[in-house]
Amino acid sequence: MEPILKTENLRYVYGADTPFEKVAVDNINLEIFEDEFIGVIGRTGSGKSTLIQHFNGILRPTSGTVFYNGSDCWAKAFSRNALRFNVGLVFQYPEYQLFEETVEKDIAFGPSNMGLPADEIEKRISDSLRFVGLDDSVRKSSPFELSGGQKRRIAIAGIMAMNPRVLILDEPTAGLDPRGRDEILQRISEYRSEKKSTVIIVSHNMEDISRVCSKVLVMRKGQVEMFAPVNEVFEHSEELCSMGLNVPQITRVFISLKEKGFDVPSSVYTPAQACDAVIKAIGGDGT
Amino acid sequence: MIKDITIGQYFPGDSVIHRLDPRVKIVLVILYIAFLFIIQTAAAYLFALAVTFFFVILTKIPLKMYLRGLKPLLFILIFTAFLNIFYSTGDPLFQFWIFTVTAQGIKNAVFMILRIFMLVISTSMLTYTTSPIVLTGGLERLLSPLSKIRLPVHEFSMMMTIALRFIPTLLEETDKIMNAQKARGADFETGGLIKRAKALAPILIPLFISAFRRADDLAVAMECRCYTGSGEGRTHFVTYSMSAADYISLVILFSVIAAAILLNFVTVMGF
Structure with a gap:
């Protein structure tokens, strides 16, 4: 099966040829397949955001291919505008990109x-509002009157409305309270199971x-340190801790x-899993 | 793209020039500009070039960086050279169609280009080796006598500091917002003037909102730290004192100017 996104020896350097030159990502070889739900994790400055901005052609690799x-995203005949409709990217703090007078606009x-034709746009607006858990009553209000959490959801809806095959979210829960965080994650999961699209979430929160x-x-x-199913990654939980990453409380x-x-x-x-492990450790048979 | 702008950028370092007192550096650059307008003869220009390169080497910043700052001026350079070559009066060297090229024209063009070249290099030198905060601090101290006649020197320099401080932040913000809108399929590069102007709204509106939000936050943060403007008894964290290097560089520059005035009387092969 053809991977939907693939990188080959991807390297990106910020501020090349200045005293501030910094290699952001290097030697990235990845294959991402349709219908996967990927979490990207790493400390601040580990290159997470830089990497995902290559997936929709915002950044051009210094060397290597996406x-x-x-098809090569930087080939002459390739339309990066079309790519951006297929790979939807929600930036960090996306609420700061809202600009229209009304939510629906x-x-x-x-x-x-x-x-797209007007009736299709209309449908997409209602659909995406439903996906982020807001009802049609907010359609006519100004996005600037809403609460922070609601603004964030409107911004995410703006990307979902493009119906992308891959949805990438950079720190979608940053700065939200626990309830807002759970709500957003829940909504994204539901969106994924309904749309059957590939989803990539960047976060530094392991939970x-x-x-x-x-x-x-x-x-x-x-660099890519690990790329594996969740349970395999957690087999290295001590390593994750030593890398300065926060593993879930229960793992700690x-x-x-x-x-x-x-x-x-x-x-x-x-x-x-915790339950099973404790029962096993104390020698019980689970009854 | 936006990040490629180098004019006014600061390159951290530890050269003699970096360590000079900012007040001295500002005075030096002003004197140097005056010096560039005094020189008249080829000998004086050669001397000025030598002085400029001497200072460039002292800053330990690669010449490439200075030349990069000249790039946006390339058009102006060519344009002035063109005007000078074809519109100077003097002894004609050769003629074609309606144009007459004179020896004086070529001389004026070369001198004018060199003058602009050295002007840009010397002012870049000031900003490359002095951080914006230090620069405005130095400017405030230089202008402080003016506060005696009730000019708000301190407020002016605080405004400058804040403005300079936020240029990179706003550039970064613009870049982020542009990328976010590009991710939604915004197109800033094609179309006619009106279409392009309209395409700016999705950038400008979020940018203004965030600039006002930042201004508000900063004002509150400053008030929390009891900032009241230049009240009585406000002291400075950094105080400047002139070092030997400062006095020496002032002496050097005055001698350079004296030398240039003398060289103006020396002509090489009639130039």
Whole structure:
């Protein structure tokens, strides 16, 4: 099967030929397939945001190639505008990009750039508002009157309305309270199961990622450190800790238990796994 | 693209020039500009070039960086050279169609280009080696006598500091917003004038909103730290004192100017 997104020896340098030159990502070889739900994790400055901005052709690789559906995104005949409709990217703090007088006009910005007919745009607006859990009553209000969490959802809806095959979200939960965070993650999961699209979430919160994603991409100093299904990544949870990443609380408890001499695995990341591990450790048969 | 602008940029370093007192540096650059307008003869120009390169080497910043700052001026350089070559009166060297090229024309063109070249290099030198905060600090101290006649020197320099401080932030913000709108299929590069002007709204509106938000936040943060403008008894964290290097560089520049005035009387092969 052809991967929907693929990178080959991707390298990106900020401020080339100035004293501020900095290699942001280097030697990235990735294959992302349709219907995957990927969490990208890494510390601040590890190159997460730089990497994902290559997927929709915002950044041009300093060297190396990015492929969408098998074609080189920087080939002459390739339309990057079309690519951006297929790979929707929600930037960090997307609420700061809202600009229209009404919510519906703002959401319509993407679809109308695609040249869709008015009735289709209309449908996309209602659909995407439903996806982010807002009802049609906000359509006519100004996006600047809404609360921070609502603004964020409007901005995400603006990308969902383009109906992209790949949806990428850069820190969609940053700066939200726990309830807002859960709500957004929940909505994204639902969107994915309904649309069957590929979703990539960037975060430095392991709890978020372990809860919804199927695969984890761990970035470190501009390089891919691990790229594997969630359970495999958590088999290296001590390594993750030593890289300065926050593993889920439950995993931290089990790492400490292991250090104290209990016979438990340190790869636990869900309550159900924790239950099994504890029962096994105390020698019970689960009854 | 936007990040490629180098004029007014600061390149951190630890050269003699970096360490000079900012007040001295400002005075030096003003004197140097005056010097560039005094010189008249080829010998004086050669001397000025030598002085300029001497200072460029002292800053330890590659010449490439200075030349990059000249790039946007290329058109003006060519244009002035063109005007000077064809519209100077003097002894004609050769003629074609309606144009007459004179020896004086070529001389004026070369001198004018060199003058602009050295002007840009010397002013870039000031901003390349002095951080904006230090620069406005130096300017404030230089202008402080004016506060005696009730000019708001401190407020003026605070405004300058804040404005300079926010240029990179706003550029970064513009870049981010442009990328975010590009991700929604916005197109800033094609179409006629009106279409392009309209395409700016999705950038300008979020940019203005965030600039006002930042201004508001900054004002609150400054008030929280009891900022009241240049009240009585406000002191400075950094105080400047002249070092030996400062006095020496002032002496050097005055001698350079004296030398240039003398060289104006020396002509080489009639130039």
